[in-house]
Amino acid sequence: MTATTPVAPAPPAALSTAADLDPTLIAQIAAGRAVAIEPGLLAQVRRNCAQARAVLRRGLPVYGVNTGMGALSQVRLTEAEQLAHQRNLMQARATGGPPWLDAAEVRAIFAVRLRTFLSGDAGVSGQLCERLAQFLAAGIVPAVPRTGCGCAGEIIPLAHAFGPLAGIGQVLRSDGTCQPAADALHEHGLGTFALGPKEGIALLAGVPGVTGLSLLRQLAALALMARMEAAAALSIIAVRASRDPYQAACARGDDELGTVLGRLRQVVGELAEPGTLQAPVSFRVAGQVLAHVHRAAAAQAAVIGRALAGVTDSPAFLEGRFVGTAGFHGIGLAAGCDQLTAALAHAAEVSAARLHRLLDPSVTGLPAQLAARPGPDAGLVAVHKRAAGEVHALRRLATVTSVGLIETSGGQEDAQSFGWEAADTLRRAVQHADVITACEALGAYQAIALSGSPAPVGCRGLLTRLASIIGPINADRPFGADIQRLLETPWATPD
Numbered sequence: 001m002t003a004t005t006p007v008a009p010a011p012p013a014a015l016s017t018a019a020d021l022d023p024t025l026i027a028q029i030a031a032g033r034a035v036a037i038e039p040g041l042l043a044q045v046r047r048n049c050a051q052a053r054a055v056l057r058r059g060l061p062v063y064g065v066n067t068g069m070g071a072l073s074q075v076r077l078t079e080a081e082q083l084a085h086q087r088n089l090m091q092a093r094a095t096g097g098p099p100w101l102d103a104a105e106v107r108a109i110f111a112v113r114l115r116t117f118l119s120g121d122a123g124v125s126g127q128l129c130e131r132l133a134q135f136l137a138a139g140i141v142p143a144v145p146r147t148g149c150g151c152a153g154e155i156i157p158l159a160h161a162f163g164p165l166a167g168i169g170q171v172l173r174s175d176g177t178c179q180p181a182a183d184a185l186h187e188h189g190l191g192t193f194a195l196g197p198k199e200g201i202a203l204l205a206g207v208p209g210v211t212g213l214s215l216l217r218q219l220a221a222l223a224l225m226a227r228m229e230a231a232a233a234l235s236i237i238a239v240r241a242s243r244d245p246y247q248a249a250c251a252r253g254d255d256e257l258g259t260v261l262g263r264l265r266q267v268v269g270e271l272a273e274p275g276t277l278q279a280p281v282s283f284r285v286a287g288q289v290l291a292h293v294h295r296a297a298a299a300q301a302a303v304i305g306r307a308l309a310g311v312t313d314s315p316a317f318l319e320g321r322f323v324g325t326a327g328f329h330g331i332g333l334a335a336g337c338d339q340l341t342a343a344l345a346h347a348a349e350v351s352a353a354r355l356h357r358l359l360d361p362s363v364t365g366l367p368a369q370l371a372a373r374p375g376p377d378a379g380l381v382a383v384h385k386r387a388a389g390e391v392h393a394l395r396r397l398a399t400v401t402s403v404g405l406i407e408t409s410g411g412q413e414d415a416q417s418f419g420w421e422a423a424d425t426l427r428r429a430v431q432h433a434d435v436i437t438a439c440e441a442l443g444a445y446q447a448i449a450l451s452g453s454p455a456p457v458g459c460r461g462l463l464t465r466l467a468s469i470i471g472p473i474n475a476d477r478p479f480g481a482d483i484q485r486l487l488e489t490p491w492a493t494p495d
Helices: 023-030 039-056 079-092 103-118 126-138 155-166 181-187 199-204 208-238 255-268 286-309 331-358 381-395 419-451 457-470 479-488
Strands: 013-015 035-037 170-172 178-180 316-318 321-323
Touching: 013 023, 023 103, 023 208, 023 286, 035 039, 035 103, 035 126, 039 103, 039 126, 039 316, 039 321, 079 155, 079 199, 103 126, 103 155, 103 208, 126 155, 155 170, 155 181, 155 199, 155 208, 170 181, 178 181, 208 255, 208 286, 208 331, 208 419, 208 457, 255 286, 255 457, 286 331, 331 381, 331 419, 381 419, 381 479, 419 457, 419 479, 457 479
Parallel strands: 013 035
Antiparallel strands: 170 178, 316 321
């Protein structure tokens, strides 16, 4: 297959259970895959919806269905008011604005929302589930705000995300501009959808946004960790660091560390004569730092799994009755994002420290600043300054997002997790750490080239890939272009 051969899109994923929408499939949906709900699962959703609506007809108070919301939950709605209430819920809460989430992010949110609906907890109709699947198949992307979610759950961004299902709000065109959702429905041959009992509040409930966004951030962090490990290994080689800290015996009692050290050893190999008895700390602790990031990512994967399987709707239809829950408080997701952000920030700081040492002849024995001609050429000193700026930006992200409650809704909502903000903070942390990693990789690549020594067998493929992206550095040039190519090319991924 050549690079220009068109690849057929994957067929729609057939959903026979809600659990089919696992993290792997949600990531595929985010990347563009469609879904088809199997008839048996749709029948099950319809039966559950019929049971839920039978309970609603009894007239007992059900939050957000026959009552107001928030501080107005004590207000009972007349039958006439209830007819319009579910649609009205999607309108006044759409108070966000640009910047908007991108298509992959919105599709991930839709996939998670569909999973929660297919579980039966929301008591929604099969038609609403099918409408979610139709949006995914048609590639319709609602305009969902990236920031400004100061509510106890996610009602502001979710109003933007799911209002378009019923022709409310805006969707994004391919050029990033917005168009009325009703126009998009018409263009795709989709009629106006009338929200049934409880379907408006169901669309606003839970944490589908933070769950979907956290999943994408966690996958991005995993890809970044492969680059971080590769850059650290090249730096270890460049300074001829002692291989003692990477021996298997050093990981006793820590399987994660043992796995990371094993991968590092495969790349760096053995060294008969280290450049010094002990390399700077930033080199010696590479394994511990990287293992900590892996543990943070694994913890986030676990909390995502709990959010997908747990009860997040409120009120939820459980065991034949409606139950008010607190599933909208995604504190675990927020804390997981914060933990991974902090781990990446520490790893990026250590990476920038190694890069600074690579520029020092007393550490490497190489020309100052890794310049081909020190003096006439500045070398890579400004590459480290770019990394320093990224570290500064990253440090300001490594704060606890969920601390700092703000009362809203007349005191009815007096606690937030700020998970939406934590997920976006993690997104930016990954971006900054990626730049720092690219800077270190560029420095380590140049240091190894200047050394003239044979590279260990385990890193030769990696160096070949870097050479195809960077080429020889024989004089000063705009190194920002090299950094950008490293950001755009999966150089740490084996061929």
